[in-house]
Amino acid sequence: MTDQPEQHPATGLDDVVHQRVRLGILTVAHQARRVEFGFLRTALGLTAGNLSQHLSVLEKAGLVEIEKGYEGKRARTWLSLTPAGDRALRDEVAQLKRLIHQIEHGSSAPES
Numbered sequence: 001m002t003d004q005p006e007q008h009p010a011t012g013l014d015d016v017v018h019q020r021v022r023l024g025i026l027t028v029a030h031q032a033r034r035v036e037f038g039f040l041r042t043a044l045g046l047t048a049g050n051l052s053q054h055l056s057v058l059e060k061a062g063l064v065e066i067e068k069g070y071e072g073k074r075a076r077t078w079l080s081l082t083p084a085g086d087r088a089l090r091d092e093v094a095q096l097k098r099l100i101h102q103i104e105h106g107s108s109a110p111e112s
Helices: 020-032 037-044 048-060 083-105
Strands: 064-071 074-081
Touching: 020 037, 020 048, 020 064, 020 074, 020 083, 037 048, 037 074, 048 064, 074 083
Parallel strands: none
Antiparallel strands: 064 074
């Protein structure tokens, strides 16, 4: 058996999840359970087009579910985290914690 060094925590970051806007979307959706498009756009300071593009990436990856409907006479779009999205967010946070621990303590992995 060869001694291989443990991979750096940054290698475990998910490019789909880790992108700043998408991480924000997943975080807000996790906290709200179901969030309206306009609220999300305002909370993250995005244009509608920019938010739509990021939501498409997350939906294609199976991390969010998008629901369109009406509230009164106004068309609305809501999104919620899928179970896969919840797992991806939790995994990303765990990797970030490992990375922070390594920076703060100078080791490659948190001690159990």
